[in-house]
Amino acid sequence: MGLPTSSRAVWALWASSVILAVADLVLAFLNRAVTSADSIGLPGQMAVLGVVAATVGALVTSRVPDNCVGWLFCAVGFGLVLSIFTQDYAIRALVSAPGTLPAGEVMAWLGSWLPAAGGITTFVMLIFPTGRLPSRRWRPVAWVTALNSLALAVAAAWLTAPPGVEDLHSFNGPEGFGDGWLAVVLGASFLLALLTALAAGIAVLCG
Numbered sequence: 001m002g003l004p005t006s007s008r009a010v011w012a013l014w015a016s017s018v019i020l021a022v023a024d025l026v027l028a029f030l031n032r033a034v035t036s037a038d039s040i041g042l043p044g045q046m047a048v049l050g051v052v053a054a055t056v057g058a059l060v061t062s063r064v065p066d067n068c069v070g071w072l073f074c075a076v077g078f079g080l081v082l083s084i085f086t087q088d089y090a091i092r093a094l095v096s097a098p099g100t101l102p103a104g105e106v107m108a109w110l111g112s113w114l115p116a117a118g119g120i121t122t123f124v125m126l127i128f129p130t131g132r133l134p135s136r137r138w139r140p141v142a143w144v145t146a147l148n149s150l151a152l153a154v155a156a157a158w159l160t161a162p163p164g165v166e167d168l169h170s171f172n173g174p175e176g177f178g179d180g181w182l183a184v185v186l187g188a189s190f191l192l193a194l195l196t197a198l199a200a201g202i203a204v205l206c207g
Helices: 005-030 041-063 069-096 104-127 136-159 165-169 180-206
Strands: none
Touching (some): 005 069, 069 104
8 A cells, every 4th residue: 555645745845855955965065165154064954954853754744644743843844954955055056156056046035034934843832742732722822823923934035135145155154153162052052953853753753
């Protein structure tokens, strides 16, 4: 028997996340000479975190299809990878090798506001681990969260102008971002987020 439609869809989303993550790592490597930050470390960590979140989501959805926590994890993972990919794509198309890739300005615009859509992660906390709100009293909170996330993303997309070349140079962080104690903080935060995603997936699967 074949996989259910929901399982096929979630694994397709997972595969898209992996493909984008690999493509982003290639772009980050090619952009390393022109970016002002640790142009491989930061995007690489975000890409890995996105793939891990998408993997957790795909496993949860395939094992517990009625629990929408899995879909949210997969969506968050895909969104994270897509966000960092559009940024590195724009750097390649407009800065490190102008004209080699199409739609550079569009990708720069997407990369500048996509992180604002990260409010969806709030839903994970609201419905974790059962996939449902604790009670009906939480419905207003869920609606406010949904409307706030939507409004923030729409406003960011509407008001954000395509970044200029100088803005693209700092897309991956400020000068020296990969050096010293800031690199330690970044690495620790990445590890904590990674462990949290893995622990959440295990909790849902074992619950």
